[in-house]
Amino acid sequence: MRLNILGYMNERRQTIFFENEPQIIAGGTIAGPKECTSIIGGYVDMALTDDMFGESTFEKAECSMLSYAIDRAIENGGLTRNDIDVMLSGDLLNQIISASFAARKSGIPFLGLYSACSTMSEGIMLGAAMVNAGYARRAVAATGSHFASAERQYRYPLEQGTTRPPQSQWTVTGAGACVIGKGGDGVKIVNATIGKVIDYGVTDVNNMGAAMAPACADTLIRHFKDTSTLPEDYDLILSGDLGALGSRLLKDLCEEKGYDISVNHVDCGEIVYKVIEDEFQGGSGAGCSAVVFNSYILSKLKDKLFKRVLFAATGALLSTTSSGQGESIPCISHAVELRS
């Protein structure tokens, strides 16, 4: 175990190492019409023209998108549901109903996660951990979100037409999944860094980027230290959904600690839309990093255009109740390192 090699048996580690080469065998993605006008439109498995996906409610549409992404990832890997031993999933809806109902449909043994918009990297981390240790032959990690279900749960009814402040982001309508297994020439999951909950006292629920940036910085820096690497060792450092403002804060926070990520950092929220006035700071939501990572980024990793990627999805762990009771926004970011 790396634990002993590094000789810090009595110190806390946040980074876990996978010696047995767990890999991403295949990804599956689906995204809404608005999302597909950006570069990711050319990489997703299904580009929706109707964001209801044939369902009667936004929540059911979100769940169906998640199911689609899971089934498509399994199919893209040349597998069937029976080949998957565990499904790791969660979403933004209360009691993660999208994931729970998708798990009901799939029949795959299910471990429910909640990590808000950092669910994708938590799922990949735990999937790799399960496969690496031989607990599962293959795992599927998945998450998604829907603009309309998130708006009405976290903010206001859409019908109200509330004005969005300039620091706000736009929740991505879409879902992404990947199948993790061993063998083959997939994209290797080398290690993963478990995030801590970080809270700098931001209370503005419309400014998720500012709230989440410190958690992302904390995890990235811890990752660099645990792995004895520097930002320039990576072709890409990919954060989840900090948006434009949050990304600037992340760069500043890293620089303060002596890590310059300005050259190779990209945020999924900045590339999931052609940034126009409506979305302000860019994309957010659990589906944001799930769609971007499992379509565009995974494709580039497979083609070896990126050789080493550090993917740190970012989550804000607030609820309407916690905000209503005057709490600030606790945030988290989990990171996984991928190599082609």
Added chain:
Amino acid sequence: MRLNILGYMNERRQTIFFENEPQIIAGGTIAGPKECTSIIGGYVDMALTDDMFGESTFEKAECSMLSYAIDRAIENGGLTRNDIDVMLSGDLLNQIISASFAARKSGIPFLGLYSACSTMSEGIMLGAAMVNAGYARRAVAATGSHFASAERQYRYPLEQGTTRPPQSQWTVTGAGACVIGKGGDGVKIVNATIGKVIDYGVTDVNNMGAAMAPACADTLIRHFKDTSTLPEDYDLILSGDLGALGSRLLKDLCEEKGYDISVNHVDCGEIVYKVIEDEFQGGSGAGCSAVVFNSYILSKLKDKLFKRVLFAATGALLSTTSSGQGESIPCISHAVELRS
């Protein structure tokens, strides 16, 4: 790996085996005044006289109880927070705010889970998996619930004084945690069975026991098959919070498949209260199995009065939104096998 020994490399397994003897080093528990009138009152670390625990809201009280249980488990193990590499926790509140805010307070790297009232066994399973594989030196698994926060989130404001139907259960006010590590003479976590989401079409949100019993039966039977054991091999088969009605259904469902658990099955929800008229079928909530398991049961395991226990917490993965949209209640149960 057991995977190869058993020679079913190409079949799905739901049970994972821990060869390196991960153990429960210590537990920590806290429960409300009503809960402490039952047998568990003599086993918890703190028996509350005020279920607000000095806080201004029910949700904050729930979070503080969870924090207390975590800190107390760590302290009971003769450890400090720095000795714990990962916290695995979730709860019933939207966006698991109790767990997220407890993680903020603890500063321990955090993996958020959502598995409703089966969170305790999901947490123990993943904690054992992390420790067994050498990913973490020690993990803490924790969950809790509060009667008043659950009532107002899932059902009605308490002030409304809604009549409770006879099939209903009473959400436990309390929290439980355990520290999982290696070495020593703790209670061994031998294996764990990952549950599937099972839904028999129950739509009555006041009848959680009936909704969850089929999921519990499915996991128990799968566990018996995967481990080549029978109910009589266990001193105790402990379900989470099926209550009196759900427990009867569980026994019937198991018997239908040829497994007679009637002699050694006990449900945490049946023993957490002196059953009086108010609670009808008994206790429920994530705190139900967390408190009972980490106090009374763990104590009996440590004293070797129980030598082999199968603990299957049970969760209903519904939300007010899913019920409002006409969905039935998807349920899950994860099982862990413990030996003293």
